[in-house]
Amino acid sequence: xxxxxxxxxxxxxxxxxxxxxxxxxxxxxxxxxxxxxxxxxxxxxxxxxxxxxxxxxxxxxxxxxxxxx
Ligand SMILES: [Zn+2]
Numbered sequence: 001x002x003x004x005x006x007x008x009x010x011x012x013x014x015x016x017x018x019x020x021x022x023x024x025x026x027x028x029x030x031x032x033x034x035x036x037x038x039x040x041x042x043x044x045x046x047x048x049x050x051x052x053x054x055x056x057x058x059x060x061x062x063x064x065x066x067x068x069x
Contacts, residue, residue: 065067
């Protein structure tokens with residue numbers, strides 16, 4: 001015999017469990033996006049540092065050439 005209250009509680013549990021699963025999935029997607037954002041920032045930073053180093057190397061080279069030192 002089906003208990004009406006048990007059926008209601010089961011429905012509520014299924015709904016809550018499904019909601020939890022969706023929340024965990026959303027969190028995982030956000031975490032993955034954050035990793036990509038952090039990676040892009042790290043990549044952009046390393047590229048900027050590479051350009052800065054190249055400009056500094058060129059400035060040193062030009063100075064040595066014109067200054068003869
Ligand atoms: Zn010099």
